[in-house]
Amino acid sequence: LAAGSAWAADLVRAPAGLAEPAAWPFLAGAVLILAGVRRCPGSRSLAAAGAGATLAAGLLAALWFGRERDPVLLPPPVGPIPDGPDVVLVTWDTVRADVLPPWGGRGLETPALDALTARSVRLDELIAVAPITGPTHATLLSGLVPPSHGLRSMGTTVIAPEVRLLPEVFRAAGYDTAAFVAAPPLRAKNGFARGFRIYDDRLRGDRARDLTEIGPREMLFARWLREKVVHHRDAQLPGEVVLGRARRFLAAAERPFFLWLHFFDAHGPHDPAPEWEARARALADEAAPAADPEACGEDLLLYRAEIMELDRLLGELLALLEERDPGLARTALLLTADHGQCFGEGGYRSTHTPSLMEATQRVPAILHLPGDRLAGSSLAATAFQVDVAATLAAVAGLEPPPGQQGVDLLPALAGGPPPTRRFFAEGLYLEAWQERLARVRRPDGIHDERLRGIRTDAWKLVESAAEPPVVRLFRLLPEGETEVAPESFPEETTRLRRLLAATVAGLPRAAGAERAMSAADSAELGALGYVEDDG
Structure with missing residues (x-):
């Protein structure tokens, strides 16, 4: 039954390109059974019964794996419709600033990003607090550094229950709130769903992932399932799917919203679509070399290809927003990244988890204000990820979550003095x-x-x-x-x-932010290189 379930899972996932089928051993077994039946006629009834049972188990498994679970949902907002703008947060996972053309990057084309930059304010220097997905996104939504919001290590810590998040502020003000995320570090159970009416963290391998919870982690069977059923491509979602889910939300939106879209396409392992890889190779001579060309040059080329694909998705998102709000007269949008990637800097090769180099900590940030206000300007002063929550709240005329360690950047963006932070006045x-x-x-x-x-x-x-x-x-x-x-x-x-x-x-410290890591957590975070799944 377990083998049939794994086989059915692969058969269901394979047509969508979700994983390479691991069914060949089972197909080979079927061939051997048929060969044995031909040699031993008396065994045909037994073989037929076995085949029927296997088929039934396979069909049930196919139904199980083919059915998506529901996203996390809250009741619709009630009360008066707020007068504020739509606010959109777009995070490009693992994208460093200096690779992008607005920050001097070469060897890739980003027409949508370039057009957005011309209509927006560019933050020349936004510094990430950490080099991994969970802690940095928690900082973006809370305005707190990891020791204060609690999520410091993915898989073993969560956002502390007492920490109020930016979507809770928007929801309390009558905004609709939705998030569509693409990777396990941002699962709802880690605390990210608070305040979102829709929190869609569904991944391609969720049904197969459930099987990895069978038995203790050290059981050979459970370990085999983790190795065979959870693939790195199941532990992330293509940007095309993220955008498709957001498209349905936008089509039905009836009041101002806070919308968060998370795109994981530039995270390793790097596997761009052939058309973008070909374009990146055609532009390779224009690009700056990797810090370690021999070890990381190919990864950097593929990374630029994935960023060009992200740019295409950005163009489609902007078109959707224009349909709802022509000219983006009532739409604010922040495009940023959680952290970057090292391609040899500091001795770190095609990784980010152990680095505090500028390659991982200096991230892009483009803030579009309603009506293209301050279009084409830039902020030279250093900004910090803790500033994002206060700034996005201010764009909508709202108070940020309590206990902010960052500041509202809008006065500085408008030409005022550089930001001064109470907690980090001397250093970040x-x-x-x-x-x-x-x-x-x-x-x-x-x-x-x-x-x-x-x-x-x-x-x-x-x-x-x-x-x-x-x-x-x-x-x-x-x-x-x-x-x-x-x-x-x-x-x-x-x-x-x-x-x-x-x-x-x-630093204020969060309390009660630890949790045990399940076998499934270990499997999918291990597939992305964040933990070692030792069985």
Whole structure:
């Protein structure tokens, strides 16, 4: 029955391109049964009964796997219809700023992004608080850094129950709220669904994923299911599907809304559509090389191809919004990313989880204001991800969630003084705190390679959680960051280490934000490289 279920799952998923069928062993077994029946006529009735039972099990499994579960739903908003604009948050997972043309990137074409930039305000420097999906998105929605909102490591922590999120503010003001996300780190159970009337986190492999919860994690059968049933392509959703779900929401929207769309297409493993890969290869000579061309050059080329596909989807989204609101006169839209990707920077090859390099922490941000207000302008001052919640609330004339650690950027965007943050007035706090980094196996033993950092306009200091910590110091120059020896700048190193320690000590801490990681969580996060599924 288990084999038949896995077979049926593959047969159902394969026509949609969801996974390569793993059914060949079962088909081979069927051939052997038929061969045996021909040699032993008396066994035909038994074989027929077995075949019928297998077919029935397969059909039931096909019905199970073919039926999508429902998204998380709340009752429709009630009360007066608010007078504010539609507010749209678009997050491109794993997209670094310097690859994109508005930030000087070459070797790709992004006509939709270029057109949006011309109608919007570009944030020259938005800094991500972490290099992984869950913690950064929680910061975007809460205005808090990970120690304060609770989600620091994906799979083992969640957004703390006491933390109020931006969609809750919009819903309380009478807005409709919806989110369509594309990857496991943003599942509703991690706390992201609060305040959304529709929270659609359905992935392609959800029904197959349920099978991985059978039995203890160490059981051979459960481990086999995780290896055979949960594929990396099942642990993410194509942007085309995300946009399709949003299209249905937009067609039915009757009041102003807060809409969040999350696109995972540029996250590894990199597998762009052939047409975009061909275009990226045609433009390759124009592109800047990877920091490690030999190890990462091909991945960077495929990454640019995936970004061109994201740009196509952005163009389709903008067209949908124009249909509802011609000229986007009453539509605000922020396009940003959660974090970037290293292609050799700092010794990190085609990864992001263990990095606090600028390649992962400097992310794009384009803010379109209703009626193309401030079109074509830019903000040179450094912005931080904690500023996003307060800024989007202000766009709609609303108060942000309580306890904000960021600030509303609108005054600075309009030409006012640079933003001043109460918590991070002297430097921005950064961390790479995924649990698997606490036990990194090296030839000389097990190391804790979780990182904390502090970033000013001119310097960045990063230190590991190990005792004694490994300390790295970087100078931030217009042409990029340069690592320098801490002992060559003893006063700066001492100052920044003290500032980091004081910042960590002064941060409010979330309570009760931990949870146990299930076998299915481990399987799908492992498929994306965030955890090691050791069985």
